[in-house]
Amino acid sequence: MSSPPSGTVTFLLADVEDSSGMQNDGLLDYPAIIGHIRSILRAAVSAHGGHEVDAVGDELLAVFADAAPAVAAAFEAQRAMRDAEWPDGLNVRVRIGVHTGTPSIGVEGYTGIDLVRTSRIANSGHGGQILASAATMDLVDGIRSRDLGEHRLERLPEPEHIYQLLADDLAQDFPPLRNTSTTVGKSLRVVLADDSVLLREGVARLLTESGFEVVAQSGNAEDLLRHVGMHKPDVAVVDIRMPPTHTDEGLRAARTIRERFPGTGVLVLSQYVESGYALDLLAESAEGVGYLLKDRVSDVEQFASSVRRVAEGGSALDPAVVSQLIGRQRAQDPLAELTPREREVIELMAEGRSNQAIADRLFITLRAVEKHVTSIFSKLDLPASSDDHRRVLAVLVALRG
Numbered sequence: 001m002s003s004p005p006s007g008t009v010t011f012l013l014a015d016v017e018d019s020s021g022m023q024n025d026g027l028l029d030y031p032a033i034i035g036h037i038r039s040i041l042r043a044a045v046s047a048h049g050g051h052e053v054d055a056v057g058d059e060l061l062a063v064f065a066d067a068a069p070a071v072a073a074a075f076e077a078q079r080a081m082r083d084a085e086w087p088d089g090l091n092v093r094v095r096i097g098v099h100t101g102t103p104s105i106g107v108e109g110y111t112g113i114d115l116v117r118t119s120r121i122a123n124s125g126h127g128g129q130i131l132a133s134a135a136t137m138d139l140v141d142g143i144r145s146r147d148l149g150e151h152r153l154e155r156l157p158e159p160e161h162i163y164q165l166l167a168d169d170l171a172q173d174f175p176p177l178r179n180t181s182t183t184v185g186k187s188l189r190v191v192l193a194d195d196s197v198l199l200r201e202g203v204a205r206l207l208t209e210s211g212f213e214v215v216a217q218s219g220n221a222e223d224l225l226r227h228v229g230m231h232k233p234d235v236a237v238v239d240i241r242m243p244p245t246h247t248d249e250g251l252r253a254a255r256t257i258r259e260r261f262p263g264t265g266v267l268v269l270s271q272y273v274e275s276g277y278a279l280d281l282l283a284e285s286a287e288g289v290g291y292l293l294k295d296r297v298s299d300v301e302q303f304a305s306s307v308r309r310v311a312e313g314g315s316a317l318d319p320a321v322v323s324q325l326i327g328r329q330r331a332q333d334p335l336a337e338l339t340p341r342e343r344e345v346i347e348l349m350a351e352g353r354s355n356q357a358i359a360d361r362l363f364i365t366l367r368a369v370e371k372h373v374t375s376i377f378s379k380l381d382l383p384a385s386s387d388d389h390r391r392v393l394a395v396l397v398a399l400r401g
């Protein structure tokens with residue numbers, strides 16, 4: 001067996017979510033479960049040339065000579081955890097942290113602040129999530145990530161810039177990081193517009209508590225456009241009906257934002273499903289666009305996830321809006337050849353859900369979803385291109401016809 005690497009190395013720490021709950025469940029064979037988890041993690045580490053450093057309790061620490069194999073091992077481990085067979089009703093998930101540094105090596109093995117930093121990064125995440133430090137991200141190319149900003153981690157003097165690593169077939173939406181204090185770095189910037197001060201302040205508070213930075217609030221469309229031009233936010237959250245006529249001022253402002261400020265996503269809030277307005281908003285593209293009913297704001301985690309998706313160029317369409325648009329009568333229905341299951345899949349695609357989220361929602365395997373999506377592309381006669389682009393085209397065909 002080769003010796004563990006020295007110098008600049010990349011650590012991977014995996015930690016089981018809610019292991020205490022599993023240990024306290026008298027019906028579970030916890031030793032067998034933790035053994036299965038470790039075998040999955042060890043297989044992923046070994047497959048990418050890593051070395052196991054330690055396995056204590058519900059944690060496993062590994063080290064790699066380079067950052068890229070460590071990241072690849074993290075992705076493989078999460079996929080294997082997702083696909084593993086567990087006792088009925090048990091959802092076993094691990095959080096993974098990846099960090100690159102230059103530790104010391106002595107008779108007791110690796111020592112130094114980089115080990116502590118790796119542990120803090122992993123423990124700030126949620127089951128199914130992969131977090132990486134800026135030091136690691138600087139050494140890998142072509143990895144999709146979400147910038148979560150700088151966070152102060154427990155008992156570490158300097159803040160850490162943390163990224164979430166992303167893959168289409170893995171869960172992407174999680175609550176704010178755990179065990180961290182105030183975000184001190186970049187966060188997604190939001191401008192809010194609603195003539196109801198009470199609602200506006202409530203939404204602002206929810207978004208701030210979810211890690212967003214609300215840079216401005218507006219009570220009318222004119223003020224909204226001025227703030228967007230001034231602050232160049234990542235996303236504008238806009239009420240459709242605003243002064244002076246309370247008809248479609250917000251919608252018209254949203255269209256103007258998409259034309260003048262293409263780097264700003266637009267999430268429209270409406271009291272009712274107004275399919276004509278939704279079609280108007282989707283006239284050019286479904287990228288960086290959201291249309292939600294105001295009732296959805298009460299589900300804080302889902303609402304924050306929708307705002308984040310739109311800010312990052314994705315879509316977030318209310319299920320009621322999608323259902324009405326797809327179900328309306330059309331002379332030539334482009335979805336006529338789709339099976340009932342394929343229609344369910346494309347409706348969830350239109351809401352902005354990833355393949356893994358669709359699989360979870362429909363209680364089917366990820367491979368089944370991928371087959372349905374491929375069939376949808378074929379039946380809608382979409383040109384060969386990246387899957388992300390074809391998804392957007394498929395959604396536009398389904399909604400606009």
